[in-house]
Structure formats: structure tokens, C-alpha cells
Amino acid sequence: MKLTIVGCSGSFPGPDSPASCYLLEAEGFRLLLDFGNGSLGALQRHIGLYDVDAICLSHLHADHCLDLCSYHVVRTYAPCAPLPRVPVYAPDDAPRRLAAAYGMDDEPGLETAFDFTALAPGVFSVGPFEVTAALMNHPIETYGFRVSHGGRSVAYSGDTGECPELVKLAAGADILLCEASLLDRPGIPAGLHMTGRQAAEHAARAGAGTLVLTHLVPWNDKGEVLDDASRGGYEGRVELARSGAVYDLR
Numbered sequence: 001m002k003l004t005i006v007g008c009s010g011s012f013p014g015p016d017s018p019a020s021c022y023l024l025e026a027e028g029f030r031l032l033l034d035f036g037n038g039s040l041g042a043l044q045r046h047i048g049l050y051d052v053d054a055i056c057l058s059h060l061h062a063d064h065c066l067d068l069c070s071y072h073v074v075r076t077y078a079p080c081a082p083l084p085r086v087p088v089y090a091p092d093d094a095p096r097r098l099a100a101a102y103g104m105d106d107e108p109g110l111e112t113a114f115d116f117t118a119l120a121p122g123v124f125s126v127g128p129f130e131v132t133a134a135l136m137n138h139p140i141e142t143y144g145f146r147v148s149h150g151g152r153s154v155a156y157s158g159d160t161g162e163c164p165e166l167v168k169l170a171a172g173a174d175i176l177l178c179e180a181s182l183l184d185r186p187g188i189p190a191g192l193h194m195t196g197r198q199a200a201e202h203a204a205r206a207g208a209g210t211l212v213l214t215h216l217v218p219w220n221d222k223g224e225v226l227d228d229a230s231r232g233g234y235e236g237r238v239e240l241a242r243s244g245a246v247y248d249l250r
């Protein structure tokens with residue numbers, strides 16, 4: 001399994017990265033976790049425009065899902081279109097919400113390009129991958145994912161505040177892609193986002209192999225996020241996510 005960080009900018013695109021989007025590849029199958037704004041552009045540095053086989057959307061905040069609207073244009077109007085529908089696993093309301101974002105009626109909405117399945121907590125197969133979805137701690141319905149293949153696993157927090165479900169989801173994972181949107185200062189709001197310290201605490205409890213801090217908000221100092229993580233009691237490797245970084249898990 002290969003993981004490519006396409007976009008890791010938190011809440012909105014930054015100068016060096018689009019918003020959230022992670023590419024997982026195994027056995028020639030290409031799965032996206034999230035499709036945030038700007039990520040369709042950077043994705044084309046890594047795979048062909050038509051090569052997405054499935055998409056999981058953690059939640060329906062714009063920075064995690066909006067480029068599905070742009071990708072509808074590709075699948076529907078490209079010179080080689082129409083292309084086969086891409087399976088999309090997303091919160092229940094995704095077809096209606098994304099059709100509205102595109103400026104389209106609910107019927108047929110984006111369903112000419114995508115085959116939507118409503119997410120629920122549990123385990124399902126996507127191509128060669130086993131995917132586990134678990135509810136996170138964020139103001140709207142939000143899922144974290146664990147993607148496994150060939151005995152290796154990547155866990156992804158989506159957006160979340162402190163969350164025991166994330167510790168379970170990431171237990172023993174090779175990589176935990178964990179959001180670290182906030183700086184560790186007094187008055188951290190509950191049930192919204194985490195700090196680097198909280199991300200490291202979750203990685204330590206989960207016994208995850210490598211912690212990759214992501215959803216990095218452009219107005220924060222990245223060095224400070226990394227400093228915060230050093231106070232989380234996690235003894236494994238800690239890195240800042242970077243658009244274009246590749247992790248080969250074989």
C-alpha cells in the first residue's frame with residue numbers, strides 16, 4: 001500500500017498545499033480519503049485525471065469534499081466521457097448537499113458521475129482495501145477511517161476533538177494521520193479540533209507507528225505545532241504532513 005499526501009492544509013487551501021486529500025494505492029486501485037478544495041489540481045501530479053477508483057469523504061465541510069463538484073465535471077464532460085461512476089462513501093446527506101454546492105437539482109444531482117453509499121460506523125471493502133469507519137468528535141457527522149491492506153494500516157482522523165473512538169480506530173496502525181488544527185493554548189474548544197499535543201496523546205494511547213500531523217492551518221506556525229506534539233508523551237516518529245509526501249507501506 002502506498003500513501004500520498006495530496007492536500008493537508010487545514011480548513012482552507014494554503015500556499016503550499018490544497019485542503020484535505022489523501023491517496024491510497026494498492027494492486028493498481030486508487031482510493032481517495034477526502035477531496036477538499038484545490039486537491040483535484042495537485043492530484044494530477046500523482047495519478048491520471050481519470051484514474052480515481054473510489055472516494056471516502058470524512059464529512060461535508062467544504063475543505064474535505066468540495067472538489068467532488070469539480071471532479072463531476074471531469075467524469076461527465078471530458079473528451080472521453082461519460083466515464084464509469086465512481087463509488088463515493090460519504091455521510092448520508094452528501095448527494096443533496098454536493099448537488100446544491102454544484103448548483104444542480106437533487107435529481108439526478110451528481111449521481112451521473114458518482115455512486116453514493118451512506119457511511120455508518122463499521123467495516124467494509126473498497127477494492128483491495130478493508131476500510132473501517134468510526135464516528136469522530138466534530139460539530140457535524142464526521143468519520144475517521146482506517147484503511148488496511150497486506151497487513152499494513154493507515155488511520156486518518158478526519159476532523160475531530162479529543163476522541164476515544166480515534167484511539168480504537170488507530171490501534172497499532174503503521175501511520176496515524178491526525179489532525180492538529182489548534183495551537184496548545186488555554187481555552188481549547190471541546191469537540192471541534194485537536195492540538196499537536198492531543199494528537200500525540202492519541203497516537204501514544206493507540207500505539208501507532210508514525211504520527212503524521214495534518215490539517216495544518218496556514219495561520220499557525222508549523223514549528224509550534226510540532227513543539228506541541230513533543231509534549232504528548234508519544235515516543236514514535238512524528239512528522240508534519242506535506243503535500244507530495246509519499247509513504248511506501250510494503
Ligand SMILES: [Zn+2]
Binds near residue numbers: 061215
Ligand atoms: Zn477541516
Ligand SMILES: [Zn+2]
Binds near residue numbers: 061
Ligand atoms: Zn470539519
